[in-house]
Amino acid sequence: MVTAPRVNPFPLPGWESTPMRPLRPWHRPSHRDYYVAVDGAEDAFQQFRQDMGDLGVLLEYGRLVLVTGESGCGKTALVNRCADWVAGELARRGMRGVVLDLTGCLPTDQELSIDERTVEVCDQMFDLLVDHDALRPDAADRLADDRSVPRRVFPRLGRALRAEVALIVLLPSPNELVDEVIRYARVLSNAKVLFLTESAYLGTDEVADVVRQLETWVPPITLHLGPLDPGDAQRFVEDRLSRHAEVGAFPRMSDDAIELVAKHCQSVAMLQRFLHGTYEHKLETGLGYTEADLVTVEDIRAFLNTRSRNGLGNGP
């Protein structure tokens, strides 16, 4: 008799060691199915599609999308979903959407000024443009000398791209810097260039400020993700537990346990952390990990008070 392998149902396939990594469908198309309507993300995505419309504004003027919400609400996953959707829409129009991920291009040990940050983004973007063969050959040579001068590169970018190419640029988080958002939307925008950015430090007032400052320009698309709504946790748990049923064996969750995580988890990241960690902890202890078993409140408590880092995996 063949026994089904014991698995943790919460990591994404192929990303078992990085359970907190956000979904990335433009890179891994299989992730498209993993989105669950939590934190108001579905509404936000629909709003994005509606605001983007037929991509006419993007192709004529360029656009900026700003996603806000507290840490762990799924901003990055939403940004990636938006990027994937735009790339798909472009493909339907016979164009090539090139996604440039610059979210990690800034040093972490020393904070830079806005000027220095945009220089860094511009400089590294140039390499990615060349790697993706996104520029017209003559334009690549012309821009090469100015690769560290954002004010010379960005405004000429639309014309420098190959005719069939449009850019989807994932920017590093501006955090609390309203001025940086304004600069990308106003000074550095150009036809066929979509900037996607996210911040956990810009609140409602700051977003209103951004919108006001850009009133006479192409309006930014601002999307907000909230904390978990009632029913979100249940929906998420059911999705993940049913999705992996055929891959291997794992216990179900008791109603009390689901109720407990629903009560205490404020965001989808926290939910994923609790659930993945509890299953991993139970799996490692080796006992009671069959389909007939249940993950209980005590299992969650045991995980939360463990001293070791086992089961935590790497951060997002």
Added chain:
Amino acid sequence: MSGSSDLPPPRKNPFSPMAVARITDFDADPDAVDVAITTDATRQALAHLTSYLDAPPARGGRDRTGTVVAVLGDYGTGKTHLAVRLVRHARQVLADPTHALYLDATAESFIELYRRFMQKLGREGVRAQVSEYYADIVADSLQSSGLTSDMLEWLGSRQLEPQEVVERLGLMESALLRKVQDTLREVTNNKDFGTALTLLLRPGFEHSVWSWLLGGAPDQVLVERGIATPIDTEVAALEAMGVFALLFGGRQRRFVLAIDELDKIFSADSRPQARTMAAFQTLLQVFAKAGACLVLCGLPDFTSVLPPAVRQRIPYTVVMSGLSQGEVREFVKLAQEQVFGAPQLTPFTVDTTRYLRDIARGNARNVIRLCHRVFRMADDVSRTPGHEFAVTEDMVRQAARDLFGSLSADDIDGVVRRLLDANGWDYLHRHLLGVAAESLVDFWVTFPEHTGGCAVLITRSLLDNADLGVVLRRVSAVREADPDAELILVVNGVVADGVAIQLRELLGREPLVYVDRTFADDFKALVGATSRRLGGEADPLTALRLRMEQLAKQQSSIYGFIEHLTEHVDGVRASSDRQLGAIQRQLGVLVSGTSTREGSTSAAASSSTSRLPGEVERLFRDAVDALEDLTQADAMFQEAFDHGPSDTQEAVHRRLRTPEFTLAATQAMFLQKAVQAFRAAVSQWYQSPGDTDAEDRLEELCGIYDGIVEFLPLFLLEPLFKLPPWSARVGGLVAEVSQGSRRTRVQAALRDLSPRVRRAVFRSSRLT
């Protein structure tokens, strides 16, 4: 040369030659490091501190109340010692030793004081404090769930950092940091500090924030976050200190800050501006609100500069009084116990300690310095066969003359003469008032509007009845010659307590003891007062005419001085031109000779060129330079060989023929060599591994240096102060006027060198 080898080695001197408090070992037993006797002032101050430290947390979530204690006392009465003792005590009681700090005001501004304060708190200390607030907020967010009791405990005991907990549980970091920022803004009542301190919890901001906190211009990354103003004014510095009192004293914690030598900032000469004073008042209020304890130390008059509103905010004042006879005996026993293992009074007796105390008038620093010197004298004498190891009253007198006779007879004479000239008073120098030889007064000051005059008598230290007898005879002779004469008795040295009492009865006030920093003002005030007593009310017109005449004299005295100054400057210019030429020639020789001599650099030279931290290096350099400028031996010989005019050669010969000069110059050179050797040893100490014994080894080096310079006392350099330096030998009046500054400079650079070096080493190591 080996004739003395059969003598027993000198006894280790248990008394500190510097008699200054050690301010480095804050975590040592509060009573064990220095010899600590508990005076009444100590008891009072400790009681205030203890009641603050022991006070229960305020109820109803209200902050506990803080307190302010002023410690007032003259130089050498033990303020620093007490402040250090209070801080040590607080560090022992408080769970976190970084919550009790000692700070000495080294400059005349709060900006500098604030900078030192921040350096003491340290980048890590500030970050840790902010992190405590973060831990509280993370703990609050976990508390409600009841799920994470172990995690909460680890967070509380800091086995887990808040950032780690946030990551482990996937908590909303942005929301928590926003809460920290709101809390810090509320606690500090300052938006910029709330923002900046919260940024310390995010990676990449530490350098910018710390540099701004130390007074630097805000980096662009801070400007972009709304922080645009540097902390570079007195008001901003005081406000910032209040912010940190609130930060450290908040959350029901306690924070003790002792600020020493506040008189450097608050003095009658440099009274702070009204805005600064208002900010200081706010600081006291903030300390009270923060539940922190502020100890302010300074000279007795520093609080008198403060406006009443500020004084009202200082609920407790402790006045340092002189040591009593019993306390001096206790001190002698304790000090000897630390070195010899048993408390003993020998070589002192009850009588000699009483006498020593009287001469020092109980001033703790002077008591210790006298003890140090007489112990050495007694030990030297005891090693001569037939002499016992005992301190005598003669030794105490001799030591007092050596240590406290601050000016030579000629010097004090010159000082008084210049003061009389500068104020436009008429006087006769060395004037015989009557027929008796004893009626010779040093100065006879007269006032045109009055009859009679004021006799100025100058005397050396008045230590015993013999000294008193001489003065009494002079006073009687003056009164006999002119019964209406006013009298000012100037003492160049010290006055024993008993003598002072008798003189007070005779003169109606204490004699005027020469103290460099206050003498001019005190003397002027005394002469002014005698003039008023002699004259009564003059009619306004006459008074005006006389005042105009006095002003004219003052002016002519100033003109005379300026003329001398001009001549002197001309002389200096000629001399510098010559020296510049010589320097240029020597540089030429050096440059051409460098390549050939590079290989022969001696070990000593290389060790002396290895750099020490700035402040430490400066102390050694100041000491060496002060001695070099005093003797100017190199300059003198170089000029002699530099084809100088014949009068240069003659001047060299004249100096070398003067035994006082050569003897004192030898002393100065020995002292210079000792300082250089000390520097080399400290430099080597820096290159050795920084293990746990390092501080002890530094202590040992300081001890060795102190032991050496014990035999090279500064008063032996006196002849060099009187002689104009070589480069100003034609300076006349200017050179004479600058005698005092030469002495002050050498004393400032050499006195207490080893404790200052130790402190500077400690300070620089805290910064790195």
